[in-house]
Amino acid sequence: MDMRAEILVEGQAGEGEALVLTAPISFWGGVDPATGMITDVRHPQHGECVAGKVLFLPGTIGSSSASAVLLELVKAGLAPAALVLNEPDAILLLGLVVAKEMGWETPAAVKMERSSFAGFSGTQVSIAADGSVRATLHS
Amino acid sequence: MTVTLTAEERVIAAGDDGAGMAMRIVAEAARLMGAPGLIPIRSAHIDGALYHGDSGTLFAERLVQGGAKVAVRSTLNVGALDLTGCAQVRLAEPNRTMARRMMDAYRALGCETTWTCAPYQAGHRPEHGTDVAWGESNAVVFCNSVLGARTNRYGDFLDIACAIAGRAPDYGLHRAENRRATVLFDVSALPAAFMASEIAWPVLGSLYGRETGSAIGVVAGVSGHPGEDALKAFGAAAASSGAVGLFHVAGVTPEAPDLDTALGSLEPDHVIRVTEAMAADARARLSTAEKPDRIDAVAIGSPHLSADELARLEALLAGRRVTVPLYTCTGRHVLATLDDARRAGLEAAGVKLVADTCVVVTPILPDQAGGVLMTNSGKFAHYAPGNTGYAVLYGSLAECVESAVSGRPVAESLSSWT
Numbered sequence: 001m002d003m004r005a006e007i008l009v010e011g012q013a014g015e016g017e018a019l020v021l022t023a024p025i026s027f028w029g030g031v032d033p034a035t036g037m038i039t040d041v042r043h044p045q046h047g048e049c050v051a052g053k054v055l056f057l058p059g060t061i062g063s064s065s066a067s068a069v070l071l072e073l074v075k076a077g078l079a080p081a082a083l084v085l086n087e088p089d090a091i092l093l094l095g096l097v098v099a100k101e102m103g104w105e106t107p108a109a110v111k112m113e114r115s116s117f118a119g120f121s122g123t124q125v126s127i128a129a130d131g132s133v134r135a136t137l138h139s
Numbered sequence: 140m141t142v143t144l145t146a147e148e149r150v151i152a153a154g155d156d157g158a159g160m161a162m163r164i165v166a167e168a169a170r171l172m173g174a175p176g177l178i179p180i181r182s183a184h185i186d187g188a189l190y191h192g193d194s195g196t197l198f199a200e201r202l203v204q205g206g207a208k209v210a211v212r213s214t215l216n217v218g219a220l221d222l223t224g225c226a227q228v229r230l231a232e233p234n235r236t237m238a239r240r241m242m243d244a245y246r247a248l249g250c251e252t253t254w255t256c257a258p259y260q261a262g263h264r265p266e267h268g269t270d271v272a273w274g275e276s277n278a279v280v281f282c283n284s285v286l287g288a289r290t291n292r293y294g295d296f297l298d299i300a301c302a303i304a305g306r307a308p309d310y311g312l313h314r315a316e317n318r319r320a321t322v323l324f325d326v327s328a329l330p331a332a333f334m335a336s337e338i339a340w341p342v343l344g345s346l347y348g349r350e351t352g353s354a355i356g357v358v359a360g361v362s363g364h365p366g367e368d369a370l371k372a373f374g375a376a377a378a379s380s381g382a383v384g385l386f387h388v389a390g391v392t393p394e395a396p397d398l399d400t401a402l403g404s405l406e407p408d409h410v411i412r413v414t415e416a417m418a419a420d421a422r423a424r425l426s427t428a429e430k431p432d433r434i435d436a437v438a439i440g441s442p443h444l445s446a447d448e449l450a451r452l453e454a455l456l457a458g459r460r461v462t463v464p465l466y467t468c469t470g471r472h473v474l475a476t477l478d479d480a481r482r483a484g485l486e487a488a489g490v491k492l493v494a495d496t497c498v499v500v501t502p503i504l505p506d507q508a509g510g511v512l513m514t515n516s517g518k519f520a521h522y523a524p525g526n527t528g529y530a531v532l533y534g535s536l537a538e539c540v541e542s543a544v545s546g547r548p549v550a551e552s553l554s555s556w557t
Contacts, residue, residue: 026379033192039525039526041427059353060382061348064274064295065186065189066295067296067297068195068294068295071192071194071296075197090293090294091293094297095294095295095296097164098198098296101160102194
């Protein structure tokens, strides 16, 4: 499956296993900045790790410190390989904006329709710097 | 969508100093959110000084090294350390030093050392209709909803960038046309006894946040003003379970003198008629501990306790001593109102005061596998399991106090409505 996504925040090309969240998440209090693990016990993907994944986010909720958690994940090398959102988010994505200002290697964030997210489950996804998206089934 | 910056803003953004970095961050946020330009702001509340790792410290120090200073009044949200010396924070080196450096950097940027998540009860109350840039989800929602000032949900880094630039992206809740309620949250079917109870507002806030997400709602069917602390608890719970930035309460909050005004004289897109069963379910969902036979600690004060709430705690304790630690989180603005006798009384009762920070954002609770934490805060209930490892038991302040005294969960008769 090939397509072109709108770029929300430019960044490095990234490739990884798709991690499709099925509920909105608060990064602060929901993702451990030291490990990238989803720690929110009420979240359906509790126990999964966002590091290195192409992370599909159906929405972000809660704390305004989400950007700080994402910045810390970027600095620690534990960020997702790319982020896919269905709409821009001025809190979470600020973590990427600041990471770029700090001169750190930063993943890209792109925009896709939420209805397309489920189709990426179980695939390996690569997102190029120009927003080209390629998904291949795991062999 | 492109952002149009003024000539002055472009000159600042081109700078290689801290002011340039701040202006570029504000402009990039404006581009991301489709704002046509920037607007001046009157104040800021900064949530960025809480240590989550070295990256945030390095960012703040980069701004300081670049000579940046805040251009407007800027209060600070909690940090990771209790600089008043009330509470022992178990943050180990090198993190402790980095957390301290971060707090010092924000002070060097010209921010006020309020260190509270309830700045609106520490003298920072922007005027109705003014544009501000506030961070901390509960402070944002209180500022918009209860004070009627205008702010978006500013995340860490954008808050301080706006404070330095003195400007914010012109979009969202800064615009009057985006502040109308589109969801009606009708609580008129709930029993009066429940609505008069302390847990009504945090429980309903938790439900409201989950049901409305980022939409703006108006709560209808409330008789009389529930008090500022109730609205504080509602907003904090709602902003934990949803992306809530603004709510209205018909007949109570400043932009909702009546239901019709809050809805802009239009039909709501969505109506939520809250039943007793929905409220009971929302209350049950605040607890993660299943019928515990003991509790290990009680935590109150998210958002930070007001002076009134602290006085209520003292009245409920009535001179008794607790048998499990009762962590009481508040700001230095409330500590300053305590005379030596009251403070000694609280300490003698076994109350552990925590200021400048709280037990859910930094390690203060004993590291205890399988621990059970009781709280009356919808926000603590939401975040404590993920952040502290404790399971949560939710109850009213009276239930928290009785349980802290006996060391076992105590339920009031009022809870029988569930």
